[in-house]
Amino acid sequence: MDMLQAILAHPWFTPLLLTALIIGLFPLVAGYIVLVERKVLADMQVRLGPMRVGPHGLLQPIADALKLLLKEDIIPEESDKALFWFAPVISTFTALSAFCVIPFASGVYVADVNVGLLVISAMSSVGILGIVLGGWASNSHYSLLGALRSAAQLVSYEVALALALLSGVMAAGTLSMAGIVRAQQERHIWFIFDNYGLMLIPFVVYVISAVAETNRAPFDLPEAESELVAGFHTEYSGFRWALYFLAEYANIFVVSAVAVTLFLGGWLRPFPNVSWLELPFNYGFPALLFLLIGLGSLRLARKLTWRPHAIGMTGVGLFMILLAGVVLIPPVNAVVSSPFWFLIKVGGFVYLMIWLRGTFPRFRYDQLMNIGWKIMIPVALGAILLNAIVGMLRIS
């Protein structure tokens, strides 16, 4: 028993456990983000999306993962083999290392360094190398063009992204990710609403640049399939392609987590300083959410004609209703409510990115550069100036 206590109290326990959880679970999470994306896009286009593997396609990610792992690993004859092998590793490594400074709840992070936000930007800027080198090492015209476009795009939008973050950092007064959330708790405000609403400008700039930074539609020129086959990963297949895919979704999660931490209050529930709202927001909302998902799943299960699918869907529904019950237990709720709020905000942001993909047509290359250099950067600079002045006036 003492042994267990000692292990639990050890300063390395939480970081190591979280690292193992992130590395072990994130591939699965990424798979399910893909499923959500396919389902949401299908719904927007009045289709059904994946329906065959598992009830309503719920096991599709696992089937896809197995397929990717079992595929032949093709390395082009004329490629730079060592680099071809190594490039996806850079992308995945940097994308997953950025997770180590994300605070999931108070005290739940791998590391809380005082340059947390800069570490994330550093990791995402090194991640560009993975794309550039992968495109170059493939020795294919499509890949090279994709890599060139990607390098130009990422370098351009990184500036706007960093400038948008700067406004948030000015409001928080620290670069530490956990410190930023604590600053919002002390100031009784989410930074998106700070400075009399002026912080909305950097938030919008951040959202647009973040979509560009993760190479997602409508900024997905590096992999514009109608012109470049698949862009920088044209020659990749099987496991290496899966690594690129994992890195892309890890990056989406990271930019969403940064937006949530810096602008949307991180792990804090809405109105964290109004104590009587704890019951509806920490107990009522999660329980109601899981209950509704459970009931919805049960309703869907009744319509499924194939028996195994119907049984599976019923299982999912009952599990969700069970979860709704579990989050109502006070000690459990004290632990899970903060990560719940963090993850639900990140989920909302990821949904926003999928929504954008389903809504906007792809930009032309010159439009992309114009937006980046002539609109985003000046607006972000202006926002810094405005927020600095207003912030200083409010303090004095």
Added chain:
Amino acid sequence: MLDTIFFYVFALLTIGGAIATITRRSAMHSALSLIVSLLGVAGLYLLQKAEFLFAVQIVLYIGGIMVLFLFVIMLVNLDQAAKERQFNRQWLLGLVASVLVGAQMVWMLNSAGVLSLPAAVPAPAATGPGNIEALADLLFREYLLPFEVASLLLLVAIVGSVMMAKKTS
């Protein structure tokens, strides 16, 4: 103990990367070796508890400058350069010159008393504001004028390069 191991790892990365940068034939591999070297330097900064320098080193040098280097290398056809002889035959002269410069440096350092360093003193525990705050205080209070002059210089360079790139009509 752990610090010492990390120091040697980063030092090895820095020196190995630097050597590979000048010996590789392919420009792409040279640039990559330079990135490894810069990463090693970043690691050394981190060991010195200069987190801000560490992050800025990676963001600026690797994320900014080196990506642009790679960009140019991919655009320009360097196959011809890779086939040419890499070093000229003046190695005797080079050897003499480098031994001379090396001896000069050792003599200089020795006369300044750097080579006979006193025994290691444990670093004082970090107190007061962090690395970033201290840096900002220095840059924007004490050295504000040099800082602004440097940024003006950069602005001049930017405007100049735009003028040169602009086609005369």
